[in-house]
Amino acid sequence: MKLYIVSIGPGGTDTMTPRAARAIADSSVVAGYGVYLDLITQLTAGKELISSPMTRERERCEAARDRALAGETVSIVSSGDAGVYGMAGLALEVCREHPELELEVIPGVTAATGAAAVLGAPLMHDFAVISLSDLLTPWETIEKRVRLAAEADFVLCVYNPGSVKRAGHLRRACDIMLQSKSPDTPCGTVRNIGRDGEEANVLTLAELADTKVDMFTTVIVGNNRTRVINGKLVTPRGYENK
Amino acid sequence: MKLYIVSIGPGGTDTMTPRAARAIADSSVVAGYGVYLDLITQLTAGKELISSPMTRERERCEAARDRALAGETVSIVSSGDAGVYGMAGLALEVCREHPELELEVIPGVTAATGAAAVLGAPLMHDFAVISLSDLLTPWETIEKRVRLAAEADFVLCVYNPGSVKRAGHLRRACDIMLQSKSPDTPCGTVRNIGRDGEEANVLTLAELADTKVDMFTTVIVGNNRTRVINGKLVTPRGYENK
Known part of the structure; x- marks a missing residue:
């Protein structure tokens, strides 16, 4: 009768x-999207697995709930932090x-802080996390949030910046940000955080607008004080220097 | 010649x-604020420790850097995620x-997701993280961010919501939020996340405005779709139901 919602972090067991x-x-x-279960096979030997495709989240959660109601101890695993665009x-x-x-939700390292660590320290001050996926959110709402977050000079962390179906979303978001942010604003992208083939790039907001990204990429856009130091993004903690 | 900036998570070693x-x-x-070093004593036996008070962060980082330059392998530890208002x-x-x-920054569980897990799943959709500390940031900047984040209907996660010196900051932030958010907006507070004496409360935005909080508390304010389900905060992942 116990159901854990377990954050497994952005990579393998090393960040869990x-x-x-x-x-x-x-x-x-143990229930989860197959790709995530593959990251933790050494933890699931001998256990009953409930796996289903990316789009069948509700069925997977219901199946996990029903096993818990039947008296089993069940974990629903979710990549990154289960509470950030995850299964919680x-x-x-x-x-x-x-x-x-x-029910117990167990927090983990989310892609925002995972990507930030790879890039340096871009999230040191106030930041906003925005998904560019319009699968469940109207694009107008996303645009409004990007615009207001840029006006407020939050550091922005962008989840789901692009996919085959959403080509052009990042470009449109960058164009909105460029209305209130400098084209030289330091930005970064990280692909496959903490996994094989991890790739990071530091670039300007103008360059980011012309960059193709996929759904395995997390994007960070600096605020007006973010700087590049020895190839790393650094946002100062405050507006005055102590 | 190696300097790690290590996130130890919000609690003890169980969330590291x-x-x-x-x-x-x-x-x-190992360098760190004394309170954080106390959380990880079982990991630091026999090691040289560099500890200093909360306000001496720069000196502590410089001392750590100098030990690394002298050939030692050094860790600077930081509570929560080192890249979120931390030491990175x-x-x-x-x-x-x-x-x-x-240099290597190692990410961790930050207070935002740590608090969210205790409260349920309030950060499931776009959110903004704002510190109410005006020690290094002008209060006008903080007010502007709170106002625009509320207008954009981000879930808000508030760090440093109050202290003896900053009594009234949360009240002022809530008053700004109430200009664009319902007084019934579900909110939560978590004190001592993952530590002894962890305490969580679910309340409305109107009630939050009248609540006294201290520097060990993290506050989450829902968006216009956040609901309370069996005592837990839940923000739906999208605006349409699949």
Whole structure:
């Protein structure tokens, strides 16, 4: 009767907390998107696995809930932090009618801070996290958020910056940011954070607008004080120097 | 000649990644604020420790850098994620003149996702992270960010919401948010995330405005779709239901 929603971090088990690993070890059933289950095979030997494609999240959560209601200890695993565009919300929603079920969300390293660490220290001051996926959010809402976040001079961290279906989204977001931010604003991209083939680039906002990215990439756009120091992005912690 | 900037997560070693623990194990010198070093004493036995009060961050980073330049492997530890209002930026800045120094930032669980997990799943959609500390940032800048983030309907995660010196900051921030958000907006506070005495509360934005908080508290304010389900905050992942 216990359902864990477990954040496995952006990479393999090296960026997963002991608390997360223990929850999986305690579980007899582990549910997740196949690609994520593949990252943690050494933790799931002998366990019942519930795997399903990317778009079948609700069915997967319901199946996991039903195994927990049947008396099993179940982990739903989610890449990065389960609470950031992950499975935590859906898992809590599908358990709405079952307050008797013990639920525990275990936090992890999300792509924003994972990418930031690769790039240096761009998120040292106030920042906003925005997904450019309009699968579940109207594009007008996304544009408004990009515009207001840029006007507020937040550092921006962009999830789901592009895909085959969303070609041009990053370009449009950059064009909006360029209305209130300098084209020289330091930016960075990180692909495959913490995984094989991790790639990072530091570039300007003007260059970013012309960059092709895919769904495995996280993008960070600096604020008006972000600088490049020895190839790394650094946002000062405050506006005055102590 | 190696300097790690190590995120130790919001609590003790249970929320620290294996990669972070290994960096500390590999180091002969560990630098950090005393309270954070106390959370990881089992990892630092026999190591040289550089500890200094909260306000002496620059001196601490410089001392750590100098030990690395002298040939030691050094870890600067930082609570939560070192790249979010932590030590990563300052560490990279004080190493500006030493590109020969190998620097590695190791990400961790930040208070935003740590608090979100305790409260349920409030950060499931676009969110902004704002510190209410005006120690290094003009209060006008903070107010502008709070106002625009609320207008953009970001979920807000507030760091440093209050202290003895900053009594009234959260109240002022809530009053700004109430100009564009419903007083019934579900909110949450978490004190001592992942540590002894962890305390969480779910309340409305109107109630939050009248709540006293201290510097050990992280505050989350929902967006216009955030709901309370079985006592937990849940923000739906998108604006349409699949």
